[in-house]
Amino acid sequence: MKRREFIRTAAIAAPALQLFPSGLSGITREKMPLKLEKRSLGRTGEKLSILGFGGIVVMNATPGESDQRVKQAIDYGVNYFDVAPTYGDAELKLGPALKPYRKDVFLACKTQERTREGARRELEASLERLQTDHFDLYQHHAVREMKDVDTIFAPGGAMEAFIKAREEGLVRFLGFSAHSVEAAMALMERYDFDTILFPVNFATWYAGHFGPQVLEKARQKDMGILALKAMARRPWPEGAKRTNNKTWYEPLNTPAEAQMGLRFTLSHPVTAAIPPGHEDLFRMALDLATRFDPLNENEVLAIKQKGLKGQPLFSYPMD
Secondary structure (H helix, E strand, O other), X not given: OOHHHHHHHHHHHHXXXXXXXXXXXXXXXXXXXXXXXXXXXXXXOOEEEOEOEEHHHHOOOOHHHHHHHHHHHHHHOOOEEEEOOOOOOHHHHHHHHHHHHHHHOEEEEEEOOOEHHHHHHHHHHHHHHOOOOOEEEEEEEEEOOHHHHHHHHOOOEHXXXXXXXXXXXXXXXXXXXXXXXXXXXXXXXXXXXXXXXXXXXXXXXXXXXXXXXXXHHHHHOOOEEEEEOOOEEEEOOOOOOOOOOOOOEEEOOOHHHHHHHHHHHHOOXXXXXXXXXXXXXXXXXXXXXXXXXXXXXXXXXXXXXXXXXXXXXXXXXXO
């Protein structure tokens, strides 16, 4: 997409930004006591738990720890698992731990390879490591720059591998994760993807002006919207001691703050949010999300003020 066209698209979406946090009437919701709510995933016909299990939760874990963490998630009602080959040994750990439950869960994987050959090679390797014959969702991972979008859709680009894999039954749905507004908008213009995985965070939303235009576009296209960074506070302050090695940002690490972040994200037309990969934060998110209730009008105003004072992880336009 040319920059002039992109700006025009963003401007058209602007009046609708005031709809957020919007009602959830466009999403089918299923609730069960003490379990995670499930929501419809765009036009796919699937219903996913409102929390997803990020593969980083089992990165560097023992086989026993991996089994326990996956089982706990299943017990809470998690049926959405997301992993990538860039998450250390997560695929190797998640595959065996997830095997007893594979037929009942929605398994998503990603690739940062941008060419047809690279994407196909990584897809086959991920299938083998995860001990499965298909992925429910396969995604272009962490697309940020327009040059990556161009490579993906060029002759010999990764999009060719994605489409072929779907034709062969190796993947069911196609999606992407993106870390810039411009890349996300361009990807949605060039192909009718089934899903988008994108940061939806209170500070990024209000102080960074990052996210509303993307969610509006995705909603117009009836895509499944999956969220990152719901429990992010800000970038790690320079020189600050890091409390865990599984997040590149400072997380919301108290129950009250984490609940606020999750409620902000899940009060939007989002199917599911993926919490931080640290096992303690993920466990806390599981407990909090069983008690999810959408923000009321007064709470929306309060979190907006907090967000405007925050330090966003991402901003639009990019710095």
